[in-house]
Amino acid sequence: MRGLTWDHPRGYAPLDELTRLDLAGDNPYGPVPEPIEWDRQPLEGFESEPIAKLCETYDVLVIDHPGLGAAVDALVPMEELFAPEELAGLRFAGRSYESYHLDGRQWALPLDAATQVAAARHGVTVPGTWPEVAEPARGTRMALCLGGPHAFLMFCALCSGDFLDRQAGERALELMAELLASADRDVSLLNPIGVLDAMAAGAVDCCPLLYGYAGYPLAFSDAPAWPGQAPGSVLGGTGLVVSRRRAGEIREAVRAHLRRLVSEPVQTGLFPATGGQPAAAAAWASGGFYRATRATMDAAWIRPRFPGYIALQERSSALIRDGLLAKKPARDLLTELHEEWRNT
Template structure:
């Protein structure tokens, strides 16, 4: 069996360890009919490689939920693999499970859970409100996270998902422009891994909003909120999908792998031990990174999943990033963004 995951230890280390144990012949996490050989794609592959195309090569894939809309014809829904009682005891963080439900069917099971949170070097405090972030940015070594799709994802988070609302959208873009003017300009144009690497190396002290990674020696907390609102954030994480290409031959093996990967021993023990970031709700009750960001995870917004969304997300992010760097007035930039969405 062939699988595809993403090229970061959080994405491949737990899976490779299970395969190693399978090949050794005595896997304490349970036996499967045959192991999976896992290939890797860059994190950006979630945006650049359509799931339906990858289904021609792979049996099981680790995906991000926004790509589902254009892929369901190539996937096996979970209802065709499992009876309701098979999955009845599984509980996942936030809306992780719901994010893979589309057109009345469940297309994936959550593997990894993540959302945008605040991050800082130990001893540095990130304000809990956006007005507080604006004030603190005037005197601290701060960075934003605007690389790839993340300029648009920050915009969505700051608007709490109401990015088509004129007032919320303009307020968010004005805040982002003000913060970017105060931030480290080079670090702010990186993706989350790049910003976290810079923070761990001491190049910057804090970032108000980026996707959290439990393995970094940093302090993480809930995303900033507008007064009277829940923390604004956009759900990330990954899920396991199954290709239709060979399902008649490997149905039982696929079932065994998915049940094992979402089981309490694998999610609660193997994942943390190998640098994973589990989706299991029970893990998110543990002290530290998980409990400190749980409120944000529970409130996180689920992105659209219609065909063409990922390309639209990329275009929107580029428009925001270029507009912020060029000093485009928020009203004009918002009008351009809304035109893109109306066309889509």
């Protein structure tokens, strides 16, 4: 069997360890009919490589939920693999399970859970509200996270998902411009891994909003909120899908692998021990990173999943990032963004 995951230890280390244990024999996490040989793609592959195309090569894939809309014809829904009562008994963090439910079917099981949170070097505190974040920004070595799709995702988080509302949109863009003016610009143009690497190396002290990675030696906390509101964040994480290409002949093996991967021993034991970031609700009930960010995970917004969304997300992010760098007025920048969505 062939599988595809993403090229970061969080994405491949737990899977490779299970395969190693399978090949060694007597896997303590339970047997499977045959191991999976996992290939890797860059994190950006979620945005650049259509899932349906990858399903021509792979049996099991680790995916991001926004790509589902254009892929469902190439996938096996979970209802064809598991009984309703088995699916109903699974428990995952936040709305992770719901994010893979589309058109009345469940297309994936959550493997990894993540959302945008605040991160800082130990001893540095990120304030709990956005007005407070803007206040000390001029005296703090801060970075934003605007690389790739993340300028748009920060904007969506600041709008609590309602980015077509003019008042919310203008307020979000004005705040992003204010924060960027006093942030480290070079670091701010990186993706989450780049920003976290820079923070761990001491180049910056904090980032108020980026996707959390439990394995970094940093202090993570709930995302800042607008006064009187829940933390605004956009759900991330990954899920396991099964391609139709050989579904009939490998059905029992696939079922065994998926059951094991979302089982509590694997999610709460092997995943944290090997650098993974589990999706199981039981793991997010533990301390440290998980407890510190769980309120944000529970409130996170699910992105659209219609065909073409990922390309639109990239274009929207580039438009926002370029507009912020050019110091374009928020009203004009928002008008351009709304025009981009109207023309979709």
